[in-house]
Amino acid sequence: MSATENGWQPAPDLPPPSSSVxxxxxxxxxxxxxxxxxxxxxxxxxxxxxxxxxxxxxxxxSADFSGEDQSACTSGGACWVFVGQRLSFFIYGFYPESEYWRINVLFVLLAVLIIPQMIPAFPHKKWLGWFFLVGFPIVSYVLLLGGSFSLPHVETEKWGGLMLTLVISFVGIVFALPLGTLLALGRRSDMPVIRAICVGFIELWRGVPLISVLFMASVMLPLFLSEGAHFNKLLRALIGIVMFQSAYMAEVVRGGLQAIPKGQYEAAAALGLGYWRSMGLVILPQALKLVIPGIVNTFIALFKDTTLVLIIGLLDILASVQAAITDPAWSAVAAEGYVFTAVAFWIFCFGMSRYSQGLERRLDTGHKKR
Amino acid sequence: MSDQPNTPTSNPSRPPPWNNPAVRSIVYQVIAVVLLGYFAWTILNNTLDNMARRGIRTGFSFLNNESGFGILLSLIEYDESSTYGRTFLVGLLNTLLVSVLGIFFATIFGFLLGIARLSTNWLIAQLASIYVEMIRNIPLLLQIFFWYTAVLQALPGPRDSIQLGDSYFLNNRGFYFPKPIFEDGFGAVLFALLAAIAAAIFIGRWARRRQDRTGARFPVFLTSLGLIVGLPLVVFLLVGAPLSFETAVLERFSFTGGSRVIPELMALLWALTMYTAAFIAEIVRAGIESVSHGQIEAARSLGLRNGPTLRLIVIPQALRVIIPPLTSQYLNLTKNSSLATAIGYPDLVAVFMGTSLNQTGQAVEIVAMTMAVYLTISLSISFLMNWYNRKVALVER
Structure with a gap:
């Protein structure tokens, strides 16, 4: 009964019409x-x-890329000559030119520490990460401020540009993460007074705009201190940013704490662990792992928000661009300056958000509620 | 069973008080309160000391003093001789103005973008996602500066305004449009509008009850639209069109008459709208994607067409996911409107925390008042949100 017996052959399948493939x-x-x-x-x-x-x-x-000054920009397109000429100001601010190498060393170190985090198979990533959060800030502090190891002292008034933006956002994250974790633990504490204090702190900072926090830090902080104590402008801004950021971080960490099943808390208690050990050894390692993407997203928001410090007079990258475009030696270069800054921010933020998405996929161990 | 070792207390199972969790927790809390109290007391003391030394007055009496500075844009009567209290009010109204307008436009634009990202048309979906990824990753302040300095300030002056139609002008002083002048009898038109809205609500209820009872349907939407547009229009024509427009006229150097949107407001509104819309688009996309495909198939198998499927099945379920993060975006927009101070739009932070604070030096009172305003807005909205969440939460079996 097969097709060949009665001499009938099925016609071979026609290819699909060319208009559908x-x-x-x-x-x-x-x-x-x-x-x-x-x-x-x-x-x-x-x-x-x-x-x-x-x-x-x-x-x-139709843009101009090479030249020395305004006269090179004749074609009607973007005048990238301007950005090229002022690039070192945008990156280093008023940092003395002979000391640029210190910042460059830190840039290289930063890259060396970050790149392994992107490679899943890289060994000892955990220790590198801890060094990134603990050791790197100390190294940066010593190198940037100087005054020791026969490095000349550079006061913070001279810090600026991209370097200041990175310093502010980095300090923000390094201090906000532990503070936020403590606040999150406090918010879930059984003790009503501790809980009330933490809830009040978190809701206060989350309810007001960052700019009012910065104003408060720059205007009211000096009033709070006893006579003689003096904070410089950068430190005041940093305190404001850390307060503000830790409240947001606390909410992210709280999300992670709530996602841990009750059985884990009970298991830790059954092993006889006290509060701090059960949190430190059982709950937090799991909770923080769950919320790494949330932490990165908060960090992206913080990184974008650092631009606000220009309102209280710090010279971050946006402020240095603002200052440069009002330079009478150049006219109508505002768009170029802003586009350059936008691209710089975009690269950092988009890179981080891609990293956090990748991490989310990689860390998804199936424990999350679907 | 076995012999317990002798203990000095009569009850062997009772731990010493420093090992008792209840006692410990009370001790910790007392310590926390004492530390916090000491901290607050120190700060208060220092502040009072410092203020006394610098000769800064305290209290809220400054609110009745004359402010002595003008404000670029004010929704209520205001001039140099007004009080700081009035300055506060003007700033607050300006903040609310830009927030409400921003929320309105960002919602529309954000929903369009979110739907565009889900479009089956590849080109539109790609364009929308390029937009979202680009705008979300650039600081808002930078975007405000860009629109203000690089776009609006770079516009031609009043003499060579960009003209849109006969009576709309765009130049570096702002956007001019005809100012409506309401004459006698316009109240009747407003009254007709209110009546039409009331009637539309009534018809909607009646139609629903009738559909529940008989199954017969009634074109509620078209009827309401006809009523709300038609009735005021008819009344408007009947009372003799009591409305005229005053067009802006170019004088020697600038325009007079007409209405003007100042460039600061335009730049701020534009940037806030574009920025927030990108976030809203993501929320809308996630909300719509959260409705499982089975729901749509179920609607189809009940015989619902595209429109009712969307209106009765998809949107109500998506909204439950969309609304909480949407509200927090609205709050963000309101808080972000404080960036106005960077380009000189006279919002609450700019006129009160900026100029008024510099003039009076009463930092504590002014910062506290400003923060209290934002806190009140945030807390009341999150209170409403929690109420809404409880109301729409899925009742699980």
Whole structure:
């Protein structure tokens, strides 16, 4: 009864019509599947034509890249000469030029510490991470401020640019993480007074804008201190940022603590561990691992928010760009300065958010509620 | 069973008080309160000392003093001779103005973007996601500066304004549009509008009851639309069109008449809208994706068409996921509006925590008042949110 017995052969399968496979099929399906879809495609192409092309033209094709001053910018596009000329100011601020190497050493060290974290198979990542959070700040403090190891002292008024932005956000995260963890533990404590204090602290900082916290730190902090004690401007801003950030961090960590099943708490208690040991050895390692993506997201928000320090007069990267574009030697370079800063921030923030997404996938051990 | 070793107390199982968790917790809490109290007392003392030494007055009487500075934009009567109390009010209203407008536009734009990201059209979905990824990762303050300095300040002056139609002008002084002037009898039109809205609500209720009873449906949406647009229009024409427009006119160097949106407000509003919309888009996308496909299939198998499926099945379930983070975005927008001070839009922080504080030096009172405003807004909204969450929470079996 097989097909060959009565001489009938099934015709070989025809290939699918060329309009439903390959590039053409993809285009038909994704761009032109219905009248509405066709309309949307036309709208999309129009947006690209009207917005994308002129922007690319301004940024690349008709931009000026080389030269010394304003006179090199004649073509009508972006004047990248300006950014090139002021680049060291944007990165180092008023840091003395002979001491740039100290910042460069830290940049290299930062890269050396961060790159292994991106590679899943790299050994001893945990210790590198601890050094990153504990050792690196100390090294940076000694190197940046100077005054010891025969390094000349550089007062913080001269710090600026990208380096100051990184310092502020790094100090913010290094202090906010432990403080936030303590606050989160306090918020879940059985003791009503401790809980009330922590809830009050967290809600107070989360309810007000960062800018008012910075104003408060710069105007009211000097009033709070007894006579003679003096905080410089950077330290005051840092205190404000750490307070503000630790409240947000506390909420992130609390999310992790709540996600740990009750059995873990009970198991720790059954082993006879006291509060601090059960938290430190059983609960927090699991909870913090769960919320690493949340911590990174909070850090991204903090990193973007560091730009606010320019309002209380610190020279971060945005403030140094603001200062440079008002330089009378250059005219109409505001857009170039802002685009440069935006790209710098974008690279950092987008990189971190991609990292946190990757981490989320990698750390997903299936314990989370779905 | 076995012999317990002799203990000095009569009850061998009772631990010594320093090992008793209840006693310990009371001790810890007392220590915490004492430390906090000492901290607060020190700060208070230092502050009073410092203020006395610098000759700063205390108390809220400064609110009745004349402020002596003008404000660029004010929704209520205000001039140099007004009091600091009035300054506070003007700033607060300006903050609320930009927040409400920002929330309105960001919601619309954000929902559109979120839906665009889920579009089956590849190009639109890609464009929307490029937008979201680009805007979310650039600091808001930078975006505000960009729109203010690099775009709006770079516009031509009043003489070479960009003209849109006959009576809309855009230049570096702001955006001019015709000012509506309401004449006698316009109240009747407003009254008609209110009446139409009331009637629409009534019709909606009636139609629902009738559908529950008989199953017959009634085109509520079209009827309401007709009523709300039509009734005021008819009244408007009947009372003789009591509305005229005053167009801005170019004089020697600037425009007079008409209404003007100052560039500070435009830049702030534009940046806040674009920035928040990117976050709202992500929330909307996650909300819609959270409705499982089975729900849509179930709706289809009940015979619902596209519109009712969306309206009755998908949106109500998506909203439950969308609304809590959406509210926190609204709060963020309100708090972010304080960045106004960087470009000189006269919001609460700029006029009160900025100028007023510099003039009076009464930092403690002013900072506390400003923070109290934001705290009140945040706490009341999160209170409402918790109430809403309890109301819509899934009742699980």
């Amino acid at each position: 390959g590039i053409i099929g993809w285009i038909r399906q994704n761009l032109f599947s219905s009248p509405l879809n066709i309309f949307l495609t036309v709208v999309g192409l129009y947006i690209i034509y009207k917005a994308g092309v002129p922007i690319l033209d301004w940024v690349f094709w």
